Amino acid sequence: MKTKTVELVASPREPHFVGDGFRVHNFIPSGYRMDMQRMDPFIMLDYNSTYNFPPSDKPKGVGVHPHKGFETVTIAYKGKVQHHDSSGGGGIIDRGDIQWMTAASGVLHKEYHEEEWSKKGGDFQMVQLWVNLPKKDKTSAPKYQAIKYADIKRYELENKAGVIEVIAGEYKGTKGSASTFTPIHMFNSKLNKGGKATFEFPANYNTALLVLEGNIKVNVMEETPTDHLALMANDGETFEIEATDDAVVLVLSGEPINEPIAAHGPFVMNTKQELIEAFNDFNNGKFGYLED
Numbered sequence: 001m002k003t004k005t006v007e008l009v010a011s012p013r014e015p016h017f018v019g020d021g022f023r024v025h026n027f028i029p030s031g032y033r034m035d036m037q038r039m040d041p042f043i044m045l046d047y048n049s050t051y052n053f054p055p056s057d058k059p060k061g062v063g064v065h066p067h068k069g070f071e072t073v074t075i076a077y078k079g080k081v082q083h084h085d086s087s088g089g090g091g092i093i094d095r096g097d098i099q100w101m102t103a104a105s106g107v108l109h110k111e112y113h114e115e116e117w118s119k120k121g122g123d124f125q126m127v128q129l130w131v132n133l134p135k136k137d138k139t140s141a142p143k144y145q146a147i148k149y150a151d152i153k154r155y156e157l158e159n160k161a162g163v164i165e166v167i168a169g170e171y172k173g174t175k176g177s178a179s180t181f182t183p184i185h186m187f188n189s190k191l192n193k194g195g196k197a198t199f200e201f202p203a204n205y206n207t208a209l210l211v212l213e214g215n216i217k218v219n220v221m222e223e224t225p226t227d228h229l230a231l232m233a234n235d236g237e238t239f240e241i242e243a244t245d246d247a248v249v250l251v252l253s254g255e256p257i258n259e260p261i262a263a264h265g266p267f268v269m270n271t272k273q274e275l276i277e278a279f280n281d282f283n284n285g286k287f288g289y290l291e292d
Helices: 115-120 272-283
Strands: 006-010 016-018 022-028 042-053 061-067 070-078 081-085 090-093 098-102 107-113 122-132 143-147 153-156 162-168 184-191 196-200 206-213 216-218 222-224 229-232 238-243 247-254 262-264 267-269
Touching: 006 222, 022 122, 022 206, 042 206, 070 081, 081 098, 090 098, 090 143, 107 115, 122 206, 122 247, 184 196, 184 238, 206 216, 222 229, 262 272, 267 272
Parallel strands: none
Antiparallel strands: 006 229, 016 022, 022 042, 042 122, 061 107, 070 098, 070 122, 081 090, 081 107, 098 143, 153 162, 162 184, 184 247, 196 238, 206 229, 206 247, 216 222, 216 238, 262 267
16 A cells, blocks of 8 residues: 655635625635645535634524535534525534535525524534535435434544544444445544544545644644645555644545536536526526525
């Protein structure tokens, strides 16, 4: 097995607001050599680093908007989010929970701070990913997976190094509960200070590490601080991370779909013509109805 090396460590870009409820640093797609094709199947990553929202009687968030041709994955680390979509999916994402929404043929949705949490306010930390779909699945029916924190499968590391929470894919025989259309591994790696974890993915899988808490070293050498993202090169299979203090790291690795990507706003298709059709479907009400 050859070592998978670090291609670059990206620092967080200036934050911007999505709606009024999500203050995010965008990592994918970005000018850090992390465009959609390079990172496929992970075509968007917004990271709401820890931010304190003051109490509000009116929940902050994002109003009704469409998606088509991909999946959205929201991971809650601090705070609570409420979600509704036009296919009947929805619920409350609490600390540690994951919402995996397959937009596919088209859906309307809205997401905002959960009402009671909003009244109290507090620290808020979230990740939202867009996961691409193969052409054959872009027209499949929308669906919704709600994964509760208590149901996430865990792998306990040796020597009290920490725990790997397996959201999707597999870590050393422990399988995640999320169903995916293409091979994807998604883990929360929670390491104690000095703890180490090794990972093994095929060389061609696009792989990234987002450090949510603490600081880590990758392959002994590459320091990756809090709120930074390490992009792994496609030059090997195995790598090791070590926590220089208590750390939480989101580990992403997926097989590239290797199909053309045509993206505009909330639609990700394969051709420009398909994008035009997606806009027409949306304008003609084919995504259903959802009250704002």
